Amino acid sequence: MLLIACPWCGPRDETEFRCGGEAHIARPKDPDALDDAAWADYLFMRRNPKGRHRERWVHAAGCRRWFNVERDTVSHVITAVYPMGKPPPGEGG
Amino acid sequence: MTWPRLWRDPEPKPAYDAVIVGGGGHGLATAYYLAKEHGITNVAVLEKGWLGGGNTARNTTVIRSNYLWDESAAIYEFSLKLWEGLSRDLNFNVMLSQRGVLNLAHNLHDRREAIRRVHANRLNGIDAEWLDPTAVRAFCPILNIDAGARYPVLGATLQRRGGVARHDAVAWGYARAADARGVDLIQNCAVTGLRRNGGRIAGVETSRGFIKAGKVGIVAAGHNSVLAAMAGIRLPIESHPLQALVSEPIKPVLDCVVMSNAVHVYVSQSDKGELVMGAGIDGFNSYAQRGSFPVIEAQMGAVIALFPIFSRLRMMRSWGGIVDVCPDASPIIGKLPVDGLYLNGGWGTGGFKATPGSGFVFAHTIANDAPHPLAAPFSLERFTTGALIDEHGAAAVAH
Ligand SMILES: Cc1cc2nc3c(=O)[nH]c(=O)nc-3n(C[C@H](O)[C@H](O)[C@H](O)COP(=O)(O)OP(=O)(O)OC[C@H]3O[C@@H](n4cnc5c(N)ncnc54)[C@H](O)[C@@H]3O)c2cc1C
Ligand SMILES: [Zn+2]
Numbered sequence: 001m002l003l004i005a006c007p008w009c010g011p012r013d014e015t016e017f018r019c020g021g022e023a024h025i026a027r028p029k030d031p032d033a034l035d036d037a038a039w040a041d042y043l044f045m046r047r048n049p050k051g052r053h054r055e056r057w058v059h060a061a062g063c064r065r066w067f068n069v070e071r072d073t074v075s076h077v078i079t080a081v082y083p084m085g086k087p088p089p090g091e092g093g
Numbered sequence: 094m095t096w097p098r099l100w101r102d103p104e105p106k107p108a109y110d111a112v113i114v115g116g117g118g119h120g121l122a123t124a125y126y127l128a129k130e131h132g133i134t135n136v137a138v139l140e141k142g143w144l145g146g147g148n149t150a151r152n153t154t155v156i157r158s159n160y161l162w163d164e165s166a167a168i169y170e171f172s173l174k175l176w177e178g179l180s181r182d183l184n185f186n187v188m189l190s191q192r193g194v195l196n197l198a199h200n201l202h203d204r205r206e207a208i209r210r211v212h213a214n215r216l217n218g219i220d221a222e223w224l225d226p227t228a229v230r231a232f233c234p235i236l237n238i239d240a241g242a243r244y245p246v247l248g249a250t251l252q253r254r255g256g257v258a259r260h261d262a263v264a265w266g267y268a269r270a271a272d273a274r275g276v277d278l279i280q281n282c283a284v285t286g287l288r289r290n291g292g293r294i295a296g297v298e299t300s301r302g303f304i305k306a307g308k309v310g311i312v313a314a315g316h317n318s319v320l321a322a323m324a325g326i327r328l329p330i331e332s333h334p335l336q337a338l339v340s341e342p343i344k345p346v347l348d349c350v351v352m353s354n355a356v357h358v359y360v361s362q363s364d365k366g367e368l369v370m371g372a373g374i375d376g377f378n379s380y381a382q383r384g385s386f387p388v389i390e391a392q393m394g395a396v397i398a399l400f401p402i403f404s405r406l407r408m409m410r411s412w413g414g415i416v417d418v419c420p421d422a423s424p425i426i427g428k429l430p431v432d433g434l435y436l437n438g439g440w441g442t443g444g445f446k447a448t449p450g451s452g453f454v455f456a457h458t459i460a461n462d463a464p465h466p467l468a469a470p471f472s473l474e475r476f477t478t479g480a481l482i483d484e485h486g487a488a489a490v491a492h
Contacts, residue, residue, distance in 0.1 A: 001385045004378075010438050015387045019377040021331070037489055040477040044329035048318035050380045073332070 006059045006080050007067050020056035022046050023068045024088070050074060054088050096396055098449040099265055100272035105279050108305035109137045111459060112297055113312055114284045114320060116140025116262075118149040119437055119444065120312035121267035121278075122452020125183075128274035131460035132451070137306075138275045139299060141283035145264025148314050149445070151382075151414035154339050155350055155359065156446040157194045157255030158212045159221050164470040165423060166217040171467055172450025173254060174392055179449055185266030187258050188364070193349040194255030195224070195233060197399075198247045203355055206486055207250045214252075220482065222251045233349055235402050243398040244356050257350060257361055284313075287323040287434070288326070294324075294433040310435045310459050315380065315415025317438035324431050329476050330417045330439050333374040334384035338411035344367030346402070354375040354486075356395040374416060374442060383413040405469055416441045421481040426468040435459050436473065 004022045008057035028034055028042055047053075053073045058066045070080040070088060105390040111127060113120045116138045140146075156176060158169035180186050198204040207223065214221035226238050229249045272278055279301075286298030287309065296305040311320045315332045341356045342365050354357035360370045372392035375384040389411060397404045419425060421438035424447070426437050437455040440447060454465035464472060475481055 013387075014385055020376075036477045036479075040329075041327065044476045045327035046318070046329065047322075047329050048328070048331045048378060050316070050319050050332075053378055055378065071377070073380050076381060077377065081453060 002059060002076060002078070004069065006030050006062060006065075007081055008063045008065055009059060010073065012059070012062060013092065016059060016061040018060045020058055020066065023054040023056045052079070056084070099269040100278050103277045103279065105137060105139075105282065105299070105301055105304055106277065106350070108296070109277070109307070110135040111308040111310065112136070112304060112306040113138045113310045114297065115147075115311070115313040115316075116144040116268075116278065116280065117147045117314055118263050118267065118448040119314070119440070119451045119455070120310075121145070121264055121271055123310060123312060123450050124276045125267045125271040125274070126453045126456035127460060128271060130210050130456060133460055134275035137304065138271070138278050139282045139284055139297065140278070140280050141300070141305070143280050144268050144278060145261055148414040148416065149260055149264045151337065151412055152260055152445040152451055153359070153361070154257040154260050154445055155194065155255070155352070155361065155444060156189070156258055157252050158219055158446070159194075159196075159210060159250065159252045160380065161210050161213055161257070162482050162484065163217060164482050165484050165487070166214065166219055168450055168454065168467045168471070169447060170217065170454070172220050172447045175449035175453065176258065176341060177254075179263075183266035183270045185262060185269060187231055187266055189256065189258045189263045191254050191256040192361075193232070193251055193253045195229065195249045195251055195349055195351045197229075197249045197351065197353040197355070199244045199353065199355045200247065204247045205243060207248065210487060211250050220254050221250055222253070224249050224251050224429055233326060233347070233351060235346060235400055236351065237399055237401055239240065239307070244353070244395070255350065260445065267452070284320065284323075284358045284483065287320070287431075289324065289431060292432050294431055297450045308435065308459055311429075312437045312455070314438065314440070314444070315417050317417050317436065321429065321436065324429065326431070327440075328425070328427055328436075328473070329420055330425075331378050332380055332415050332417055333377070334379045334381060334413040335371070335374050335442050336384040336388055336411060336413045337371040338389060338408050339363070339367040339369050339405070340406045341409050343368070343406070353395065353399065356399070358392040358395040358399070360396055361398070367409065368406065374418065380415055381413070384417065418442070420476075422484040423482040424449065424451070424471050425473050427458060427464050427472040428462070429466045429473065
């Protein structure tokens, strides 16, 4: 079982959270301007990496707030927890 | 007595007409049908570990074809028909046991959805019955259908031709039969890169050197995204752990398969007497072949509510596999945007039952460089056109 450090509530069991999947997928600003392939890429295509993954979690049975997690998909080790809307650790912008 | 080898252990040749990446049931079946149906025998199956050591070895072997939509019904029923002749075709006992699969309904929505599915199945020529609670009790007497039960049983669908088979035997049977037709089965050979020449596949980089290939079929289950990324292709797939476990062996007590979408558990009894139980995926992405304990805890809670008779049993082993899940719970079978490169994946939690049909239609797709009619609706393009095949209802509990 994962031990996840909610930025607001501290370390809690995985069962209190829901995983919201890959992070940093920005909704296109002007969806009408997209062709079908670009829309499909936004909606369905995922990196699904073996290794470092940035993903969204929500503290569903706690403060109900969303945040980002950087976790290794092979070892399950969590290497960072950071706010929504912020770039991943070590990456500018 | 020493057992004879079932297949050769060849060194990889420098070039093949077709290379299949992944030596699970689906990859081995693909190679077998390439040789048998299309006369293409200069074929290698490259497996990074040992044959059938992935999800083939880890799955709970539920077989059925009672899916909702026409496209799924067609391919799963085609597969079930192949299962029915498979032991004879391969001359290898795959121990198909058509003991019947029950899908329980616990609430009004379940009941309506289940009856709708029975009708849809019948229109597609698939055997399907709706059982009321009394008939459910007659079919599976140890199930708790009391009015005060934690999960009241309002009825169940029954597919009598559904059941289970011996997972390893399927891989071994296809492996032996493919080898006998000249296919090279190469174990301990991981594909590490896909070499392209312009817009065409040229071959595969492997842990045992470069292998030239006219065509390459990716059938790597949980690792399909990793393989596709080697050619710069993005897939609508995410990999998740799926767990299962078995109890200590007991005398025969359960002679059918019982599944419950709503409370997320399913159970059958193996020939050795163990109860084989599975549930849903862990919610996060993973390549670790292990999941979290709360999933097991939840499924055991459900199983004991449904079968109070199991409450004193000890569980012996649990394990996990990595399943490749598509957003519409349907597979992707077809061409990729590199000439000569094909994908058969996204079977997620329910591909064992499709092993023969999947191999058959994928072999056709590779041989003809055009999708088999049963595979055509399952193209990668459906995520662009929007023609999804939403089988979450029929595939919701992992099986
Ligand atoms: C716990 C569990 C229970 C399940 N229960 C059922 C069930 O009851 N009924 C059902 O229908 N389905 C079930 N499934 C799903 C089913 O097991 C899969 O859909 C199916 O086995 C996938 O196809 P496969 O057999 O070819 O996969 P696998 O056997 O996983 O084969 C893929 C192979 O590709 C190899 N590979 C990966 N990467 C590389 C590489 N780079 N180079 C070379 N080789 C590579 C892997 O080592 C592996 O052997 C279950 C799965 C799990 C995990
Ligand atoms: Zn919190």
